[in-house]
Amino acid sequence: MSSTAMKMMGCCFLLALLVAGCAQNSQPPPPNTLVAARVQQVPLDGADSLWERSPELRLVTSSVKSADAPPGPAMSLKALYDGSQIAIRVAWEDPTESNLKNAWTWDGSAFSKGGEEDRLMIHFPMSNDAEFSSKGCAATCHNQEDDPEKWYMAANSEAFRYDQWHWKSTRTNPSGQADDRWLGLRADVLDTESAHYNDAMEAGGEKVNQNERRNGPQYVNAVEKDSPYIFAGQEGPVDTSQLSPGAVIPGYVLTPITGSRGDVFASGAWADGKWVVVLVRDLDTGHDDDVTFTPPKPIAFGIAVTDNGSGYDHQVYGEVLTLTWK
Template sequence: MLHIRGILLLVATAGSGPAVAADNITPAEMPAEPLRVPVEALAAAPVVDGDLGDWSGDGWITVTVHPAVRDDADNRLGTIDVLLRAGVHQGRFYLAARWPDRRADAVYKPWEWRGDRYRRGKRLDDMFAARFDLAGDYHSCMIADATYQVDLWLWSAGRSNPAGYADDLMQAITTRFTENAAEYTGPGGKTVYIRKKRDAGTPAYTNTRPDRRTFQGDKLPGVAWKSPPTGSAADILAQGVWADGHWQLEMSRALVTGHEDDAELPLGALRVGAVAVFDRNSSEHKSVSGDLHYDFSALR
């Protein structure tokens, strides 16, 4: 029995998933109020390199993230505090984050020679996800009886980070039947379908497929990089650096990209979102925030 805390940020490969019983959702565990994240007017553009020295002075917001699934033995992170900061400079949005992690996991599913062939390894990388309301009836719980879409920025230490980008994705949540979607049981016993789709264009990396029976070394990379990505897949610059038991991450995207699969970030208004952190994990085995209100009201 899975007890879901707050939002459920699914970033696994789209497909059928395990059912989650609606009567196990505990909304009382969610923060009573959304957390406001003020968006600053930056005097200069931070260099997107994972060095947070460009973010001088005060302004860091502490965002507490909790395991998405109660008593999840596969969640290696637990409850931690993420330091978050956001700003705008010349039409671009910048997001900086810092969180504790005992080690950097920056290898993703390498191919390993076993016996007479290569087999895909199971090792996963660290990840950070930022979610923004895109369209429809947004809900903080992703298995609610609602239909909406979110813009998902997904940084991965072993995949997107070497290329200097984050994956740009769209998630569609609905109670209407959807092919190639993860399926969960929502409120009232309804099935909730969650489908993840990459934004248009060529991504920064692809999974490798070596000749499995030709020995080329004990281990082969699980990922190959294409630089640079193209189209909407190239929207989000991102770079993370691990040091002294912490990840430091910077992300940047145009406020308005002109792509239908991207959320506009409106000056003078609010944009609802959330974040999630993964420690060598994926799917529901992560720690998530409650609703965040990115406040652009001081900017015109």
């Protein structure tokens, strides 16, 4: 090889190192980054060994009710993706499993209704949203505005919508789903719930298990009598003579959701004071009420959990999180 060729190769090598160095030296990875690792097929099982391929992101949530409140549960996040789907695994501390929302308890003479559930909520902006991308949930829900006339627990502009994956231990987990919804402007400025919209649904969902007089359940589970859930097709008539005092009857009859609202598949398991929930969804559902993931484009997101409470009683991670791909 001639000396000229060798020098040329040397120069190319030097240039390669320099340019590659520049590429590496681009911006440092932002904090709070969840890196989704590529696999052949994403698992729905939170115990699958594939999760070892995903770097763990650890967070500590805080209460939305008061800045002085004690910190919320610690969380561990992992993510995987394949050619068509993404899976996010969230594990968090929760000393009790709460899966009897609005359940009926028989005291021997009457029913009483009560109980809440555990929840996990993840929000993704459905378009390029500067404020959410830099401030996370503080840009939408937790902006510290107390005036209900001003936006709070809602989007701050009709230009932006947020895909909401709302996993509920009582109402969606038994069906292997999360409630796929979206957050927008409030339909009623005085009602925080009116900012939450359901994705388009064909069929399924939860039906309140309540008799016409609203003082007891309409059904019991005729197939699995001790199950904390009733699925469609398992309904049987309530016969109080067969119930012993303290018997608990589920508050809902569940049917898997079909349509855009049922896009997010879920598996949640509680054990040893910890929930492990896996959410799986298509990268692109083709629905205009869903966020579309386009790896390797990073996307901001926010996360919150609820311990045996309503949707409002959640612990949130206050800073913006970023989902990236490797």
